[in-house]
Amino acid sequence: MLINSTLYLPILTIYPLMVGIFVLIILLGYWSQTHYPTFNKRNVLKLLFAFYITCVAQLTNSINIYTPWTYLRMVRAAHGFGYFDDIEWHPLAMYKSIYTAASQYTIIGNIIMLVPLTFFVCILWKNAASLKKMFILAFFTSLTIETSQLILSYFYLEHRLFDLNDLLQNTLGGLLGYALFILVQRTLPKFVHHAQQIV
Structure with a gap:
């Protein structure tokens, strides 16, 4: 992490994918x-x-x-916590450069990210399949992600941005996931019925 032109290197970076796969392997072993x-x-x-x-x-x-x-040196160099001003309060700012490939990639990625969330939840849990519930789920999931990024950045455990654009686009993606579920439910009702059965 770069603070006041000085680079501070971590001794370890914890990646959720590795932790998640490890936990899944343990759970599958226990289940079997x-x-x-x-x-x-x-x-x-x-x-x-x-x-x-x-x-x-x-x-x-x-x-x-x-x-x-190293962590103490970082905090001293930054004169405490909260060195990074990592909140984007202008949700329409990025759309000024919407014609650039980077902006388009970011927008599409943010929208797509939570499409599977609401789709899977609706497929797996019949009682959850409503527009209101999926809106709440998508919004608070995105809010949790953004808030965790802000907190981790505040304490220099990572450097991410709390972005209102992400919150809006993630929520839109969640609603699209619900729309996808409705489409699948109408075109493949037997598949949805079997998936929602409790076993």
Whole structure:
């Protein structure tokens, strides 16, 4: 991390993808020893959903671990915590450069990111399949991600931005995921019915 022209290197970076895969392997091992594995549609969807959540965590957060001495030097160099002003309060600012490839990539990526979230939840849990519930889920999931990035950046554990654009675009993506579920429900009702059955 760069503070006042000085680069501070972590001794370890914790990546959610590695942690998530490790936990999944342990859970699968425990499951195979205590239950008869049944790889039906619902259980396959659950595994895909768990892997998706892990990938989202990987894309949005990582945690840098420093030695106590290095961390203390960082805090002293920054004169305390909160060195980075990492809040974007202007949700329409990035659209001024919407014609650039970088802006388009960011916007599309933010929208797509939470599409699978609401789709999987609606497929797996019938009672959750409503527009209001999916709006709340998408909004608060994105808010949690942005807030965690802000907190980690405040304490120099990573350097990310709390961006209102991300919040709006993620929420839109969640609503599109619900729309995708409605489309699949109408075109493949048997698939949705079997996936939502409790096993």
